[in-house]
Every structure is written in structure tokens, then in C-alpha cells.
Amino acid sequence: xxxxxxxPGLDTGYAVIIDGxxxxxxxxxxxxxxxxxxxxxAWANASRVYIECPxxxxxxxxxxxxxxxxxxxxGEYKEYFRSASKVTLVAPSxxxxxxxxxxxx
Numbered sequence: 278x279x280x281x282x283x284x285p286g287l288d289t290g291y292a293v294i295i296d297g298x299x300x301x302x303x304x305x306x307x308x309x310x311x312x313x314x315x316x317x318x319a320w321a322n323a324s325r326v327y328i329e330c331p332x333x334x335x336x337x338x339x340x341x342x343x344x345x346x347x348x349x350x351x352g353e354y355k356e357y358f359r360s361a362s363k364v365t366l367v368a369p370s371x372x373x374x375x376x377x378x379x380x381x382x
Contacts, residue, residue, distance in 0.1 A: 281326045281358070283307050285350045308357050323362040328354050330366035 278297075284290040291307040293300045331347045333339070355364050 278324045279322050281307070281323050281362070283326065283328045283354055285329060285347060285354060289350070307354065323358070326358040326362045326364045327367050327372075328358075328364060329369055329372070332368045332370070334370075 278295075280294045282292045282294070288304050289306060290302070290304055292302040328351055330351050331339075331344050333344065351366065355366065358364050
């Protein structure tokens, strides 16, 4: 099974997991992967793609314009991967909970 995870942002991060083993990861637009050969093959054969989708939290103070830009990016990635894979949008709190940014960066 091939699973792709995408954390969109100014420095979009992505990871490719094949049969439970991390096979590649990087920063940048995951639609333009050129240096991880296995990732290029994986995109076409991915079973699942998980994309972090921004959320507004009552206690948070994110820039609303940044959230809009991020949401547009999420929509572009979702559309790109939708034809080949089942795409699931995941809230940040669902996959990393309340861990400090330094732990998940």
C-alpha cells in the first residue's frame, strides 16, 4: 500500500510511505517531485493521500489571509491527487494533537 502525506504551507512537506516504510520525504510542491524517483512512481499508484487542512481555533490568532491562501493550496493538491487516489483532509489537531511545533517540524 502506498500512502502519501502532505503538510501544505510556505514550506510544504510531504512523505511517501510504501508498505509501512518511509521511502521518501521532502519540502516543496509535491506535484513537482523530481529528485525522489520512488515518489514519482508512488503518486500514480497511491492508495491514500492525506492532506492537512487548516482550521480556525478560538484561542488561535492566525492571519486570516494566510489561512485563505493555505486553503486554496489544499484545494489544488486535493484536485491533483483525487484522480489517482482516495484523498482525505485531516485537521492539524487530528494528526499531531497538541504537540509543540518543534516536535513535528
